[in-house]
Amino acid sequence: VHVSYKAINGNFRSLTEDARxxxxxxxxxxxxxxxxxxxxxxxxxxxxxxxxxxxTASNLQFVITDSTRHFIRxxxxxxxxxxKDSIAPVTAYIxxxxxxxxxxxxxx
Numbered sequence: 001v002h003v004s005y006k007a008i009n010g011n012f013r014s015l016t017e018d019a020r021x022x023x024x025x026x027x028x029x030x031x032x033x034x035x036x037x038x039x040x041x042x043x044x045x046x047x048x049x050x051x052x053x054x055x056t057a058s059n060l061q062f063v064i065t066d067s068t069r070h071f072i073r074x075x076x077x078x079x080x081x082x083x084k085d086s087i088a089p090v091t092a093y094i095x096x097x098x099x100x101x102x103x104x105x106x107x108x
Contacts, residue, residue, distance in 0.1 A: 001094070003074040008065070015071045019063045022075070026056040029082070038102045044068075047102040051095070055082040059091045062098055064105055074098070 006015055027033060031054035038047035044066040052059050060076040076094055078087055 001074055001076050001098070003072060006071045006073075008067070008069050008071050012065075012067060012071070015065075015073075016063070019061070019073050022073075023050045023052070023061050026052050026058060029056045030054045038099075040103070040105075043106055045102075045105045045107070047105070049095075049098060049102065053084070055084050057082060059084075059087065060095055060098060062102060064102055066107055070107060 008015065023033060030052045032051075033053070034051045036049045036051070038045075038049070040046075045064060046067060047062060047064045050061040052061070058075045058077050059082075062074045064070075064072040064074075076091070076098070078090075
């Protein structure tokens with residue numbers, strides 16, 4: 001899982017558009033791309049998980065933000081040629097870990 005952090009300095013729209021563009025670059029190979037939103041208002045944690053189906057370079061991507069100061073983007077990559085049937089069990093397992101990460105995330 002490759003994770004990057006960016007501070008938000010008036011560039012929230014640009015960061016979200018860049019993250020979305022990275023996801024949809026895979027639409028050439030993807031059979032489907034779905035989005036799942038996560039929200040925890042009390043912790044100011046908002047997330048979006050992208051599930052990419054098919055033989056894409058990345059099957060899972062996500063963002064976590066508070067929408068004012070912090071922006072995190074993550075993507076799952078395997079160091080091999082994409083084969084959706086071979087990596088499906090591992091992807092499903094890691095997907096649950098990423099959901100747990102998003103749902104339990106807390107800003108320090």
